[in-house]
Amino acid sequence: MAVVTELGYLGLGVSxxxxxxEYAAQVLGLQVFDEGETDRFYMRMDYQHHRYIVHNSGTDDxxxxxxxxxxxxxxxxxxxxxxxxxxxFRQCDAAECQERRVLDLIKFLDPGGNPTEIYHGPLIDYxxxxxxxxxxxxxxxxxxxxxxxxxxxQTDVQKAYRFYTDVFGMRGSIEYxxxxxxxPGVIAKPVFMHCNGRDHTVAFVGGPAPKRINHLKFEVDNIxxxxxxxxxxxxxxxxxxxxxxxxxxxxxxxxxxxxPSGWLVEVGGVGRKATHQSEYYEYDMWGHDNEEPGYGLDxxxxxxxxxx
Ligand code: MBD
Ligand code: FE
Numbered sequence: 001m002a003v004v005t006e007l008g009y010l011g012l013g014v015s016x017x018x019x020x021x022e023y024a025a026q027v028l029g030l031q032v033f034d035e036g037e038t039d040r041f042y043m044r045m046d047y048q049h050h051r052y053i054v055h056n057s058g059t060d061d062x063x064x065x066x067x068x069x070x071x072x073x074x075x076x077x078x079x080x081x082x083x084x085x086x087x088x089f090r091q092c093d094a095a096e097c098q099e100r101r102v103l104d105l106i107k108f109l110d111p112g113g114n115p116t117e118i119y120h121g122p123l124i125d126y127x128x129x130x131x132x133x134x135x136x137x138x139x140x141x142x143x144x145x146x147x148x149x150x151x152x153x154q155t156d157v158q159k160a161y162r163f164y165t166d167v168f169g170m171r172g173s174i175e176y177x178x179x180x181x182x183x184p185g186v187i188a189k190p191v192f193m194h195c196n197g198r199d200h201t202v203a204f205v206g207g208p209a210p211k212r213i214n215h216l217k218f219e220v221d222n223i224x225x226x227x228x229x230x231x232x233x234x235x236x237x238x239x240x241x242x243x244x245x246x247x248x249x250x251x252x253x254x255x256x257x258x259x260p261s262g263w264l265v266e267v268g269g270v271g272r273k274a275t276h277q278s279e280y281y282e283y284d285m286w287g288h289d290n291e292e293p294g295y296g297l298d299x300x301x302x303x304x305x306x307x308x
Pocket of ligand 1: 217247248249250266297
């Protein structure tokens, strides 16, 4: 069976290109550049030509995701797996491969209707060292673990779980049983999936959501980069949905703020890798208090020590 090896690139659609360029470089520390095109720019976080194409599409949402397979054989095998699962895909031509800077490419929709791409052979620019948009203490954690993680909208979480396990070869399970403050008695059971050493690469919460993407996680390898980004976000008074805290699944120190498109970015790091065995939690280790509701993670993550 062919398996996806990493979440390699994303297409983001935005309405305010200038705000995104400034935010990406000065708040997140990404390398922002363009190739002379007026309808898009690129964001880089390592040697790969780009990890993000930011399109002037006005969607203020995720426009597509790119999943990597190891090489030509796995690419062909993945096409057979999609056929066997009854998923209609489109083989892309040379121009479309060049647009994504990959050797081969197919496009289709995942069970939640999210535009999804499978590729092999990304362009890696080893002659061009990563140059962050602002000072960083350390680095983004990418490499074989891909660009980070995201929560992706799904109408049927069980159907999505089956697709990402049976067709993509990922593994995962429900990892939390969480209280929903606005709906007493309701327990949210988010599913987290991994395909490499990263604890999770994609997660599904289920239920209606205004956008395909709930949040995108940027992992840094130095706790001082979490602190620096946190200071910059606080100084700019960007809304912080969940304050600093530590997750029970990946043990990372993170916080969630709102980007210029109105959806969430989670910045954090210095945790643990995938354990490759299922476990679940009722609470995060500490923190992640909801400071400003309404951005899609209105869940009780912190244990209440005033109880009893
Ligand atoms: C995560 O990265 C996350 O976003 C949530 C909600 C819970 C655990 C880990
Ligand atoms: Fe997350």
